[in-house]
Amino acid sequence: MDLVVINLIDGLVTGLLLFMLSSGLTLIFSMMGVLNFAHASFYMLGAYFAYQISLYVGFWPGLLIAPLIVGVLGALVERYGLRRVHQYGHVPELIFTFGLALLIEEVVQFIWGKNIVPFDEPELLNFALFSIGGNAIPAYKVFMIFISIGIFLALLYVLTRTRVGMVIQAALSYPRTVEALGHNVPLVFMGVFGVGTALAGVAGVIAGPVLGTFPGMAFLLGSIVFVTIVIGGLGSLWGALVASLLIGWLTTFAATSTFEFASLLTAIGLERPEDLSESYIRDLWTLSLPQIGPILPYILMVLILVFRPFGLFGKRDV
Secondary structure, three states: OHHHHHHHHHHHHHHHHHHHHHHHHHHHHHHHOOOOOOHHHHHHHHHHHHHHHHHHHOHHHHHHHHHHHHHHHHHHHHHHHHHHHHOOOHHHHHHHHHHHHHHHHHHHHHHHOOOOEOOOOOHHHOOEEEEEOOEEEEHHHHHHHHHHHHHHHHHHHHHHHOHHHHHHHHHHHOHHHHHHOOOOHHHHHHHHHHHHHHHHHHHHHHHHHHHOEOOOHHHHHHHHHHHHHHHHOOOOHHHHHHHHHHHHHHHHHHHHOOOEHHHHHHHOOOOOOOOOOOHHHHHHHHOEHHHHHHHHHHHHHHHHHHHOOOOOOOOOOO
């Protein structure tokens, strides 16, 4: 039972971290139709900027300043890069964002090097808040949970209770109509892109001390973010949250599971072959759930695309 509770907490932390990345991207993707391959790179920039700021003024100012810098950079990228490329179609956009991701990674390596940097959690939260079955739960993990929930509630309020949120949601599906009503849709695009990248920056700041701050951190989460928005549904904040939590708990429970597929094969009446010289047969009988844990979100995405192409909460097809 203790292991279940630990997995629930760890999966919640992972899922909410993924939500902060995917919430901004799901709006960007659905509003502009841009496959922003550089989104996870802004997450990496948030961690590195916060690390650099923390060297001079500490962690907490970095938590506030770094996402603002990342958001401004994101808005500038949209205004002077994507907006000009957008008129030429999706392929140039894809190439632009892919190239931008590579450029950011090279810049990060040039400035901070290829090794992991010592970006640590703040001393204020460097203690065990409580323990479950002898397993300590760090206060910093609980802090990550609360800040993620706070961001979700703030976004939900802005999108559903404010005039700006109504304009954004209308622009997701009816950009020309919104523009005809006198709203500056390009400015809305730039603002959403900036806020989306700023959210990625926040995720980088709070994840850097836990997952490590190094040049490959963007690659680790880059593809899973797109999986999340496909599963959740385009333009749906609730979809991004539910999909993120599903992926977080799915991968966490799979990683600690002791289930072996040999027992399943035996249960359905298949006998273990005497000759295991064929590699695929050997792999099938020796396969365990932790081994396929990292690909479970991709399997879930394929099933969603087959049976519900618009995602769990989306209103239009991917």
